[in-house]
Amino acid sequence: MKNVWHQHVLRARYQETDQMGVVHNANYLSWFEIGRTEWLRNTGIAYRKLESWGLLLPLVDLNIQFRQPARYDDCIAVFTAMTDFSAARLQFEYEVRRIGDALTSPDIQAGQAVTPYGELLASGTSRHMWLNREWKPARIDKTAPEVYALLQTNKQQQGDE
Amino acid sequence: MKNVWHQHVLRARYQETDQMGVVHNANYLSWFEIGRTEWLRNTGIAYRKLESWGLLLPLVDLNIQFRQPARYDDCIAVFTAMTDFSAARLQFEYEVRRIGDALTSPDIQAGQAVTPYGELLASGTSRHMWLNREWKPARIDKTAPEVYALLQTNKQQQGDE
Amino acid sequence: MKNVWHQHVLRARYQETDQMGVVHNANYLSWFEIGRTEWLRNTGIAYRKLESWGLLLPLVDLNIQFRQPARYDDCIAVFTAMTDFSAARLQFEYEVRRIGDALTSPDIQAGQAVTPYGELLASGTSRHMWLNREWKPARIDKTAPEVYALLQTNKQQQGDE
Amino acid sequence: MKNVWHQHVLRARYQETDQMGVVHNANYLSWFEIGRTEWLRNTGIAYRKLESWGLLLPLVDLNIQFRQPARYDDCIAVFTAMTDFSAARLQFEYEVRRIGDALTSPDIQAGQAVTPYGELLASGTSRHMWLNREWKPARIDKTAPEVYALLQTNKQQQGDE
Numbered sequence: 001m002k003n004v005w006h007q008h009v010l011r012a013r014y015q016e017t018d019q020m021g022v023v024h025n026a027n028y029l030s031w032f033e034i035g036r037t038e039w040l041r042n043t044g045i046a047y048r049k050l051e052s053w054g055l056l057l058p059l060v061d062l063n064i065q066f067r068q069p070a071r072y073d074d075c076i077a078v079f080t081a082m083t084d085f086s087a088a089r090l091q092f093e094y095e096v097r098r099i100g101d102a103l104t105s106p107d108i109q110a111g112q113a114v115t116p117y118g119e120l121l122a123s124g125t126s127r128h129m130w131l132n133r134e135w136k137p138a139r140i141d142k143t144a145p146e147v148y149a150l151l152q153t154n155k156q157q158q159g160d161e
Numbered sequence: 162m163k164n165v166w167h168q169h170v171l172r173a174r175y176q177e178t179d180q181m182g183v184v185h186n187a188n189y190l191s192w193f194e195i196g197r198t199e200w201l202r203n204t205g206i207a208y209r210k211l212e213s214w215g216l217l218l219p220l221v222d223l224n225i226q227f228r229q230p231a232r233y234d235d236c237i238a239v240f241t242a243m244t245d246f247s248a249a250r251l252q253f254e255y256e257v258r259r260i261g262d263a264l265t266s267p268d269i270q271a272g273q274a275v276t277p278y279g280e281l282l283a284s285g286t287s288r289h290m291w292l293n294r295e296w297k298p299a300r301i302d303k304t305a306p307e308v309y310a311l312l313q314t315n316k317q318q319q320g321d322e
Numbered sequence: 323m324k325n326v327w328h329q330h331v332l333r334a335r336y337q338e339t340d341q342m343g344v345v346h347n348a349n350y351l352s353w354f355e356i357g358r359t360e361w362l363r364n365t366g367i368a369y370r371k372l373e374s375w376g377l378l379l380p381l382v383d384l385n386i387q388f389r390q391p392a393r394y395d396d397c398i399a400v401f402t403a404m405t406d407f408s409a410a411r412l413q414f415e416y417e418v419r420r421i422g423d424a425l426t427s428p429d430i431q432a433g434q435a436v437t438p439y440g441e442l443l444a445s446g447t448s449r450h451m452w453l454n455r456e457w458k459p460a461r462i463d464k465t466a467p468e469v470y471a472l473l474q475t476n477k478q479q480q481g482d483e
Numbered sequence: 484m485k486n487v488w489h490q491h492v493l494r495a496r497y498q499e500t501d502q503m504g505v506v507h508n509a510n511y512l513s514w515f516e517i518g519r520t521e522w523l524r525n526t527g528i529a530y531r532k533l534e535s536w537g538l539l540l541p542l543v544d545l546n547i548q549f550r551q552p553a554r555y556d557d558c559i560a561v562f563t564a565m566t567d568f569s570a571a572r573l574q575f576e577y578e579v580r581r582i583g584d585a586l587t588s589p590d591i592q593a594g595q596a597v598t599p600y601g602e603l604l605a606s607g608t609s610r611h612m613w614l615n616r617e618w619k620p621a622r623i624d625k626t627a628p629e630v631y632a633l634l635q636t637n638k639q640q641q642g643d644e
Contacts, residue, residue, distance in 0.1 A: 014198065014208075015191045015346050019339035019394055019534070025542045026337055026516075029509035030176045037175065037234075047175075048234040051502070059508045063546035069618075072341055073198075073209040135552075176507050180373070180500035180555055186381045187351035187498055194348075212341070220347045224385035230457075233502055296391070336520065336530075337513045352498045359497065359556075369497075370556040395520075395531040 003081035003093060004158045007114050008038040012074045022069030028122050029062070032094045035080035036126070039092070044150050054133045055144060057090065064124035068098075075099050079116040085151050087141040089129055096122040164242035164254060165319045168275050169199040173235045183230030189283050190223070193255045196241035197287070200253070205311050215294045216305060218251065225285035229259075236260050240277040243319075246312050248302040250290055257283040325403035325415060326480045329436050330360040334396045344391030350444050351384070354416045357402035358448070361414070366472050377460060377469075378453045379412065386446035396420050401438040407473050409463040411451055418444040486564035486576060487641045490597045491521040495557045505552030511605050512545070515577045518563035519609070522575070526565075527633050538621060538630075539614040540573065547607035557581050562599040568634050570624040572612055579605040 010031070018024040037047050050057065070076055077099045084091040097118035132138040141148045171192070179185040198208050211218065231237055238260045245252040258279035293299040302309045332353070340346040359369050372379065392398055399421045406413040419440035454460040463470045493514070501507040520530050533540065553559055560582045567574040580601035615621040624631045 013191060014194055014340060015348055017341035018336060019341065019343045020539055020541065021341045022541075024337050025545070026509045026512035029512065030174060033175055033509075046234070051233075056503055058503065058505075058552070059549050061546065061548045062508070063544065065544045066542050069541070072212075073207070175501060176509055178502035179497060180502065180504045181378055181380065182502045183380075185498050186384070187348045187355075190348035190351065217342055219342065219344075219391065220388050222385065222387045223347070224383065226383045227381050230380070335513060336516050352496060355497055368556070373555075394534075395529070 002158070003083065004154075005079040005081050005095075005114055005116055006035070006039040006042050007116075008035055008078045008080070009099070010034065010076050010078065012070050012072055012076055014072055017072045020069075022071055023074075025064075025066065028064055028066075028096060028124070031076065031078050031096055032062075032064075032080075032092070032124060032126060035078035035094050036092050038078075039080040039082065043154050045147055050144070050147065053144060055138060055140065055147075056131045056133070056135070057128045058131060060089075060127045060129050062124065062126045064122055066122050068119060068121045070096070070098060070121050075101055076121075077116075077118055079114070082151070082154065083125070085155065087130075087139040087148060088137060089127065090151075091125065091127045093125050094123060095120060163319070164244065165315075166240040166242050166256075166275055166277055167196070167200040167203050168277075169196055169239045169241070170260070171195065171237050171239065173231050173233055173237055175233055178233045181230075183232055184235075186225075186227065189225055189227075189257060189285070192237065192239050192257055193223075193225075193241075193253070193285060193287060196239035196255050197253050199239075200241040200243065204315050206308055211305070211308065214305060216299060216301065216308075217292045217294070217296070218289045219292060221250075221288045221290050223285065223287045225283055227283050229280060229282045231257070231259060231282050236262055237282070238277075238279055240275070243312070243315065244286070246316065248291075248300040248309060249298060250288065251312075252286065252288045254286050255284060256281060324480070325405065326476075327401040327403050327417075327436055327438055328357070328361045328364050329438075330357055330400045330402070331421070332356065332398050332400065334392050334394055334398055336394055339394045342391075344393055345396075347386075347388065350386055350388075350418060350446070353398065353400050353418055354384075354386075354402075354414070354446060354448060357400035357416055358414050360400075361402040361404065365476050367469055372466070372469065375466060376455045377462070377466060378455070378457070379450045380453060382411075382449045382451050384446065384448045386444055388444050390420075390441060390443045392418070392420060392443050397423055398443070399438075399440055401436070404473070404476065405447070407477065409452075409461040409470060410459060411449065412473075413447065413449045415447050416445060417442060485641070486566065487637075488562040488564050488578075488597055488599055489518070489522045489525050490599075491518055491561045491563070492582070493517065493559050493561065495553050495555055495559055497555055500555045503552075505554055506557075508547075508549065511547055511549075511579060511607070514559065514561050514579055515545075515547075515563075515575070515607060515609060518561035518577055519575050521561075522563040522565065526637050528630055533627070533630065536627060537616045538623070538627060539616070539618070540611045541614060543572075543610045543612050545607065545609045547605055549605050551581075551602060551604045553579070553581060553604050558584055559604070560599075560601055562597070565634070565637065566608070568638065570613075570622040570631060571620060572610065573634075574608065574610045576608050577606060578603060 079095040099118035240256040260279035338349040401417040421440035499510040562578040582601035
């Protein structure tokens with residue numbers, strides 16, 4: 001089954017650089033986070049609302065491979081795909097790529113499923129667990145069935161492609 | 162003379178929040194920085210190029226007033242205006258405002274001169290000094306006359322309005 | 323009345339640098355925050371506990387003057403003094419200074435009232451307001467009288483010196 | 484061969500928290516970085532000097548497992564061990580643990596080789612590559628033989644234990 005990628009475009013910020021003259025590695029975790037927030041939004045799920053319902057989605061583990069450094073003011077596309085999910089867990093895959101000055105063509109930002117393009121800078125995966133406000137495991141098929149249904153629908157669409 | 166404002170729209174990132182449930186105050190300095198980067202770009206000056214020419218524009222001083230907290234996932238408009246400049250110095254004024262879900266209407270992001278709108282969250286000013294690579298004062302009318310000319314043109318346009 | 327300064331020593335982190343080769347300006351707000359947290363701790367007030375009681379102390383305004391850049395791995399002393407307080411508000415003053423490699427002499431870290439020393443890098447002030455969990459003004463003489471008493475005692479000691 | 488751990492103690496900063504009420508995941512990369520900086524310092528290598536000689540040590544890949552969240556103001560011990568090295572590469576292992584209020588006993592901060600203790604919050608590994616200023620691979624047995632010798636000595640001491 002092929003990944004269905006969602007794209008989000010951003011610019012590398014000055015504050016994100018370090019004295020090596022490149023984007024500091026810790027910022028890729030923030031970019032991954034933006035990627036999955038926008039993936040969820042595109043799937044019909046506002047992460048902001050999930051938290052207001054008392055659901056948290058912390059990281060369980062993460063790995064990341066760095067190929068080429070991102071530099072200040074680069075246009076960066078964060079490609080995000082959900083690679084697995086259950087009632088208790090979610091798994092994402094990411095590619096961070098440098099693209100041309102795409103921020104001037106807003107339609108590219110719209111975020112449809114796309115094939116990753118541009119120069120690959122970093123890739124990685126993250127696994128997450130649904131927790132409730134007491135930081136205990138939550139089964140979203142019980143606590144947020146509509147969210148679970150949206151994830152299922154999304155997964156099926158991937159299977160169809 | 163009225164300020165000519167430039168607008169840049171962004172979303173408050175999850176990482177930018179703190180445990181008070183709002184955007185941490187230090188991030189406003191990053192947002193101001195994005196505001197003046199985009200102001201410069203709109204004026205025809207890529208800050209990235211200035212640095213490649215050996216020019217730096219560090220902060221000399223800054224003040225900021227906080228009115229209302231920004232929250233996660235808010236659409237934020239950063240309004241930036243140049244309020245003063247010389248061959249040695251630059252001064253900016255900023256307003257950070259919460260706006261509706263404007264990220265879906267890309268034309269609003271385009272950044273023309275606009276009157277600030279939305280809920281005022283914070284305002285501030287920053288003063289900067291041109292330095293060369295040796296961290297010594299630089300006069301840009303000498304070292305980067307085309308940049309100086311662009312700033313002058315911009316200032317005159319303000320006077321005309 | 324002279325300021326009674328509290329000292330906290332830290333090292334500039336790699337991630338805190340930017341591509342100008344110096345500590346990025348936004349980190350000074352984090353250093354000020356560490357300074358006042360440690361000032362409060364030294365006064366007998368754990369900010370962590372204040373929040374668990376439902377008290378918040380957000381920034382109302384801030385100003386900062388930058389003199390010299392901090393660099394990676396510098397030993398930095400953050401000097402903090404409370405310059406004013408009421409039942410509703412608190413005001414702090416800060417000096418950020420580069421000192422010798424003091425992290426090897428732990429007694430210097432202890433934080434007694436000291437006269438600022440070392441090379442002045444930045445100075446500033448911040449004003450704060452006590453709020454409750456609903457983000458409404460709180461009078462701490464009513465809601466946390468023991469905290470108010472500690473601040474009063476501290477202020478009187480300043481007057482005595 | 485057993486890991487020889489180096490310990491560095493720090494406090495979780497307010498700015499490092501997010502609205503989940505815990506330390507945001509991206510800060511663990513900064514803590515790992517502090518851990519290896521202090522490991523290198525303890526081995527006799529100031530990372531600051533390496534960069535002044537034109538050597539860079541960027542991340543190639545990283546993985547991290549999150550067990551328990553760190554919270555604001557926690558005393559955190561970062562345990563770091565070098566697990567492999569060659570003339571071209573370095574590999575580190577990390578454990579981030581919550582300890583009691585150890586910042587009052589400065590001798591614990593001193594950083595000798597220790598057995599990790601305290602509550603395990605996160606663990607991970609990172610791989611790094613020596614590069615020169617042109618961002619090309621560098622062999623440190625050629626470009627910085629004294630650094631290479633220090634790493635070798637350190638590795639042998641591990642074997643002896």
